[in-house]
Amino acid sequence: MRSIGARLTFWYAFAATITFAILSLIGGVLLDTQLTHGLDELNAAEFRQLKAHIGDDYATLSRGSLERRLSGVNQYESVLFLISIHYPKTDEYLFNSSNLHGQRIPDVKGQRKFDAFTPDLGSLRVNEFLLPPYDVTVATSARAVDSSIRAYGETSAALIASMLLASIAIGLGLSRLVLRPMRAIRDTADRIGSDNLSERIPVGDVRDEVSDLAELLNRTFDRLESAFVQMRRFSEEVSHELKTPLSLIRLHAEEILRDGGGPHADAAIEQVDEIARLNRFIDQMLFLSRADADAIVFDLKPVDPSGFLESFAHDAGVLADDSGHVFTFVASDAGSVGMEFGWLRQVLLNVVTNAFKATPRGGRVCLTAHFAGSVWQVRIEDDGAGVAVAELDRMFERFVRLGGVDTPRGTGLGLTISRSIVRLHGGRIWAEPARRLRGLAIIVELPRVAALVTASDLEA
Numbered sequence: 001m002r003s004i005g006a007r008l009t010f011w012y013a014f015a016a017t018i019t020f021a022i023l024s025l026i027g028g029v030l031l032d033t034q035l036t037h038g039l040d041e042l043n044a045a046e047f048r049q050l051k052a053h054i055g056d057d058y059a060t061l062s063r064g065s066l067e068r069r070l071s072g073v074n075q076y077e078s079v080l081f082l083i084s085i086h087y088p089k090t091d092e093y094l095f096n097s098s099n100l101h102g103q104r105i106p107d108v109k110g111q112r113k114f115d116a117f118t119p120d121l122g123s124l125r126v127n128e129f130l131l132p133p134y135d136v137t138v139a140t141s142a143r144a145v146d147s148s149i150r151a152y153g154e155t156s157a158a159l160i161a162s163m164l165l166a167s168i169a170i171g172l173g174l175s176r177l178v179l180r181p182m183r184a185i186r187d188t189a190d191r192i193g194s195d196n197l198s199e200r201i202p203v204g205d206v207r208d209e210v211s212d213l214a215e216l217l218n219r220t221f222d223r224l225e226s227a228f229v230q231m232r233r234f235s236e237e238v239s240h241e242l243k244t245p246l247s248l249i250r251l252h253a254e255e256i257l258r259d260g261g262g263p264h265a266d267a268a269i270e271q272v273d274e275i276a277r278l279n280r281f282i283d284q285m286l287f288l289s290r291a292d293a294d295a296i297v298f299d300l301k302p303v304d305p306s307g308f309l310e311s312f313a314h315d316a317g318v319l320a321d322d323s324g325h326v327f328t329f330v331a332s333d334a335g336s337v338g339m340e341f342g343w344l345r346q347v348l349l350n351v352v353t354n355a356f357k358a359t360p361r362g363g364r365v366c367l368t369a370h371f372a373g374s375v376w377q378v379r380i381e382d383d384g385a386g387v388a389v390a391e392l393d394r395m396f397e398r399f400v401r402l403g404g405v406d407t408p409r410g411t412g413l414g415l416t417i418s419r420s421i422v423r424l425h426g427g428r429i430w431a432e433p434a435r436r437l438r439g440l441a442i443i444v445e446l447p448r449v450a451a452l453v454t455a456s457d458l459e460a
């Protein structure tokens, strides 16, 4: 049982039903004892009656006189009691009540009170009394006691079954009630991420272990948020600080190149390239810091994406020729989406460049776009080695570069930025194994204008 709720329900139902069953059993034993004691009392009263009938001089009486005195008893009490008197020394029976019809009352040696059963007489409660020199046995039917105990047993079994069902229902309700705050904690903690660090777990008025846990988690989230904000501020400030000296170095290098470069021309060219790369990296870091701080809002205008895609496909075709790949492009349907051309171009350019980097020379990269229901979907597939399923989501994280040492140098920020940009368009981007080609597929999905959702709407 993986769920705490199921375990709680099981143990609650088990404990409640077992307790009830034990109590029922004890009740049954007490009832049996009490009813049997009642029969013993009844038999004892009958013996007293018998004693009164035969008088104190019974020991001196002849057998005939004794029978005469007992004949009265025989008539009116034979409905309820079976009586026999016997002389233990000779084991001779002096008297047997007529309702015994010649049979003997069963005997258990060494016991004076016991239960007995014979097929003809049925279930009996037997008591033996001393009336020296005789032994008097008085028995009465225990059928009423037996049927009472049986009825009690049947009622108890029905009640135990009902108790089991009721306790399962109560257990389920209770566990749901107890686990509700835990579920609220889980759901909220699940929503809190790098893009949603300000949300907190609601803490109820009642002070208990769960509210303590919620407060503890909230304090952890506070620390996490402040560390995150500090980190963001740090990378933003560092990026800004680096921009000015980098511009100066670039200017110097360009100045050297303008003068012909002399013996340092190659070094200066390399320096300019490296500075361009660093500048790009700093711009990417700045973009991510600002996107994390919600400082970027796009002005999304409804447009038909076909013209934009055609122009992009033309550029991608030129890049493919340059890198020795085959680029194909298919777009169908017309419709409108809200987008900013420049930013979306950056996303597609990064995805297509990644595809070219991953695909061997001569391999294919294909881009298809179509409207499906309320979304516009762009799919870029390649003929590369693909990515392991476990890495499909991780490749969108910062600085994650999956390729080996042979892979062309990148910052590992391209897909992170692409995801930010697509989210700011109210859409989503993900990776999956390619269907038509052998490598990876990256899918960018934006809402149709009719169902346009902006990033700020998404967060609301």
Ligand SMILES: Nc1ncnc2c1ncn2[C@@H]1O[C@H](COP(=O)(O)OP(=O)(O)OP(=O)(O)O)[C@@H](O)[C@H]1O
Residues within 6 Å of the ligand: 350, 354, 355, 358, 382, 384, 385, 386, 387, 395, 396, 400, 401, 402, 403, 407, 409, 410, 411, 412, 413, 414, 415, 416, 439, 440
């Ligand atoms: N089509 C693909 N096939 C195989 N691996 C891919 C593909 N696209 C991306 N990757 C892997 O995901 C990693 C992250 O990609 P991302 O675009 O974020 O960074 P990058 O391309 O290394 O650097 P940048 O885009 O900043 O220049 C890449 O380094 C690469 O290992």
Ligand SMILES: [Mg+2]
Residues within 6 Å of the ligand: 350, 351, 353, 354, 410, 414, 415
């Ligand atoms: Mg890239």
